[in-house]
Amino acid sequence: MDRRSFLRGAGTLGVLGGFAPRLAFAKAATAKRFVFIIQRGAADGMGIVGPVGDPAFIGARGDLAADVAQGTKLDAMFALHPAMTATASLYAQGQALFAHAIASPYRDRSHFDGQNVLETGGASAYQLRDGWMNRLLGLVPAEDAHAIAVAATVPMALRGKREVASYAPSSLPHASDDMLARVTQLYQGDAQLHALWDEALSTRQLTGDLNAKDARNTGALAARLLAPANGARIATIETGGWDTHAGQRGRLTQQLKALDAMIGALHAGLGPVWNDTLVLVATEFGRTVAANGTGGTDHGTGTAAMLMGGAVKGGRVLADWPGLAQASLFENRDLKPTTPLDAFIGGAVASHFSVDPSRTMPALFPSSARTAALEGLLRA
Amino acid sequence: MSVSVSQIAIALNRFGLGTRPGDAAPDDPRGWLEEQIVQYQSGSPLLASVPTSVAVAADIRDYREEQRLMRMQGMAKPTPMPAATMAAANPAPPAAATMAGPPAMQPPTTAATTVRPEMQEARQAARRLAKDDYATLAAARANLALASDTPFAERLVHFWSNHFAVSADKLELVGLAGTLEMEAIRPNVMGRFSDMLFAVERHPAMLLYLDQSVSIGPGSPLGQRLAARGKAKAGLNENLAREIMELHTLGVRTGYTQADVTEFARAMTGWTVSGIGGGPGGRFSDPLTPGGFMFVDQVHEPGPRHILGKTYAAGGRAQAEAVLSDLSVHPATARHLATKLARHFIADAPPPSAVARLETAFLRSGGDLPTVYRALIASPEAWATQPAKFKTPWEWSVSAWRALGTRTVQPGAVQGLLDQLGQPMWKPGQPIGYDDTAPSWAGPDAILRRVEAAQRFAAAAPAGTDARALAAQMFPGMLSPATAQALQRAESPNQAIALLLVSPEMMRR
Structure with missing residues (x-):
């Protein structure tokens, strides 16, 4: 096992006795804050933002569709899982935007390779050796972009030549990358x-499963580190437990309660700074359209991503919906991706940090350099 | 016979609990082990302030008495205790009153499980007390293991304690669990197996854990009175009788039948715990001397018993004693114990030749344990160079503490570490005890936790600890080049210590 692939595994370890989200911060000279909440394990986009208006959805999902079908109606097609109450309220205030049938360039179904693509911004796993968020530090005004550490390990998304420190929110001793290696x-x-x-x-x-109390604490901690004028500007929070092959209904509800609590705590803790904050929630790929035989779903392709923050032009679901009829599926099983995640992230980040999108895309997602970043995600 | 260095390592690690800084390496590994059989002392100043079963039992009695008074004063409606915490199988006085007392004593409602604050406080206080006792006893076990110059004997104490497992789940057992090891195992580990067996089966922890104290002979004087009043529920409880046959002596599927179990259970009726035994027979016991073993003739099933083809004459308490005596030296028992000992010291699937040797030693000596231990030490299979046993969390923790020269650990620390590593002390959850094979302990998450714990150990190691020198002392002649290299290349002395503690040499014995 080489050092790189090793770190890929090591960066995702939880603490003793279960999951605890991890934070890593980088500082940049800007008033804008950016948080990437990474959902590790392939979060079920259709269970979170359910295409309840698609005639094939309930049939394919059966019982698994029951929760989201009773969730908050977002528009004629989509509903938000009922566990996400704080997020629903942000949506109602026009501060949460969901994108659906979205995917990174990665088209296979390995968690680790998929996460590597999600975090490096490459076209395939291990093509790039640093994370797109680290490269982002070079785009934003960075005269005092020294790093502040808030996790035992820095996730791939933040790793690179710019120094990024980390700070562990837990007192439990994580084994360091070096020790693990x-x-x-x-x-x-x-x-x-x-x-x-x-x-x-x-x-x-x-x-690891996401626990609401830990998640809320992590959200609050992140807010405390981001809110001060001299605080961090860019952060990642890693969450695990999204790989719901079995017992998905209960597990996804728990996961989403926790994620919602984290978002709520970030929102509350940032106070007025929320207006200068952009939160991205994304996962490596989605899950199968059909339920499997154990009350869960298997690794898929297209999924959902979220943007939240005071400046987000929210209250809408962005989707070029491909439909869930058998003939419309990707490889006869998955939600077909119609929106590139790279373009979604690139457009949001460029707009947030007022960087020219034509500079952003080649720097963050070199293989998607010629893909146009999505515009109009944030209020001007 | 010449002594290879790897034999020293085997004596230290496979038979012992690991070496300590400053310990001299035994120049005669076999002799060193045999001497421990003689040198072992069951008593220790470290046990001076440790709670005894009598003290724990007094607390349980006081708690129950307090509850009873509160109920009589109408401070609470009767509260069915949650089975996991309070003795479902050991009805507290009100339940006994329901069965044996006049109906008028029963409060009018049993529907709601309302608990008044006073009751709740009393229960919490009792639980705190029990947890303190548990933690004190757990630390005493650890400190004995760290201080011991007869680590082979200590390992045997741990082995037998797990063989005769009780589990600190019910409230009574939280405080009592550790006292069984101190009072019934430690003093008998170098005696005859029958001595240990008798001490265990008469110990309050075992009598309560496996429900013996509430078992009533249907034909006993009390059983007949209860039957006459239509109390069909009161009767025999086979739990302890079955586990004695299946786990403590003969072993599962060794030829005994359900009829044997039932007959043995009948013979056992009357065996109970003074003061805190509970059940309808509880009122025959002496509340002033709680915790002691007691035979209550009023609940003993009269008549002769037929067990494993033999007839045991009626004879009160002596009847079950005669059965136990026979079980203690039964050939199936010899085979069962020989297999478990060989599994513990040699390999998960112990070589039949070694099992046969221990079995013979047991039978020929009439269950003399030192004779069996000597046969074990003399078994060539036990000296195979390749370590075949994966350490349990307890074994790993003790050897890590010893390696770093730790002499005293705090109660909370012992409990916390073992809980985290997945082997809470005296709490296997079932009477079969903790499994003694690798698949139960060698899991991916378990390894990761040991790595994390190793970092904590390393952080607390005495300044100046040199892992490279320590490794040579811990594993003479057995240190692999890979481990030696990892220690050499470590980025810091602390990291080297952590790596040493999770090295393959340290994970196995």
Whole structure:
């Protein structure tokens, strides 16, 4: 296992005894704040922002569609999962925007490769060696862009040549990347320990579940670090537990309660700074249209992403909806992606930091350099 | 016979609990182990201030008495205790009154589970007390293991304690669980198996844990009186009798039948705990001396019993004792115990040759445990160079503390660490105890937790600890080049210590 792929696993580890979201901050000389909440494990976009107006949706999902069908109506097609009350209220205030049938350039179904693409901004896994958020630091006014540390490990999205520190919100001792890498080496010649260790690193994030109290605390902590004038400007929060192969109804409800609590705490904690804040919520890929045999869904393609913040031109769902009829699906099973996630993120970030979109796309998403960034995501 | 360095490592780690800084390496590994059989002391100043079963039982009695008075004063409606915390199988006085007392004693309603603040406070106080006792006992076990110069004997204490497992789940057992090890296992670990067996089956923790204290012979004087009043519910409880046969002595599927279990359960009726036994028989016990073993003739099933083809004459308490005596030296028991010992010290699937050797030693000596231990030490299978046993969280923790020279650990620290590593002390949740094979402990998450814990150990290690020197002392002749290299290349002394603690050499024994 090489160092890079190792770090990919290591960066997603939870703390002892379960999941705790992780934060990593970078400072840039701007009044604008940007937070990327990474959903690791392939969040079910259709369970979160349900296409309840699509005639094929209920049939394909059965019982799994029940919760979102009773959620907040967003428009004629979509409803928001009822666990997301704070988010629904932001939507009602025009401060939350959802994009659907969206996907990164990645088209296979490996979590780790998919997350690498999501975070590096490359066209395929390991094509790029740094994260698009680290490159973003070079675009924003950065004379005092020294880093502040708020997590045990810095996720790929923030890694790169610009220094990014991290701060662990938990008192529990995370094993450092370096320690984990050394243990990997230590177990290289021991078949039993090597196999166990490999599995530990790769499954840790998938088994973690998001707990509302931890999530709220993390949201509040992030707000405390972002709100001060001399505080951090750019942050990532990693969340796990989205890989709902079984028992999805209950698990997704818990996950979304927690995510909603995190967003609510960020909103409340930032106070007036919320007006200068952009929150992005995105995952590596979506989940199958049809429910599987264990009350869950399997790895898919197209999914949903969210933007929130005082300046977001929200209260709408952005979707070139491909439909869920069998003939419309990607590879006969997945929601077909019709909106590039790169263009969505690139457009939002460019607008937020007032950077020319033609500079943003090549810097953040070089393989999508010729894709036009989506415009009009934020209020001018 | 020449002694290879790896034999020293085997004696220290496979048979012992790991070496400590400053310990001299045994120059005669086998002799060192055999000497421990003689040198072992069950008593220790470390046990001086540890709660005894009598003290814990007194607290339980006081708590129940307090509850009873509160109920009589109408401070609370009868509250069915949650099974997980209070003794579902050990009815507290009000329940006993419901069964045995006049109906007038029963308050008018049993529907709502209203608990008045006074009751709740009393319950919380009792739980706090029990948890303190538990933590004190857990720390005592750890400190004994850290201070011990006879680590092979300590390992045997831990082995037998798990063989005769009780679980600190019910409130009574939280405080009592650890006292069984201190009072019934420690003093008998170098004696005959039958001595240990008798001490365990008469201990209040076991009698309460496996419900023996509420078992009533249907044909006993009390059983007949209850039957005459239509109380069909009061009767035999087979729990302890079955587990004695299945877990403590013969082993599962070794030929005994359901009829044997039932007959044994009948013979066992009358065995209970003074003061806190509960059940209809509870009122025959002496509330002034709680916690002691007691035989209550009033609930003992009269008549001879037929068990495993043998007839045991009627004889009160002596009847079950005669059965236990026979079980303690039964060939199936010998095989069962030999298998478990060999599994613990040699391999998850123990070599039949070694099992046979221990079995023979057990049978020929009439269950003399030191004779069996000597046979184990003499077994070539136990000295195979390749470590075959994956350490349990307890074994790993103790060897890590010892490696770093820790002599005293705080109650909270022991409990916290073991809970986190997945093996809470005296709390296996079932009478079979914790599993003794690798699949139960060698899991991906378990390894990761050990890595995280190792960092904490390393952070607390004495300044100047050199992992490279320590490794050579811990694993003489067995340190792999990969581990040596990892320690050499570590970025800091602390990181080297953490790596040493999770090295393959340290994970196994």
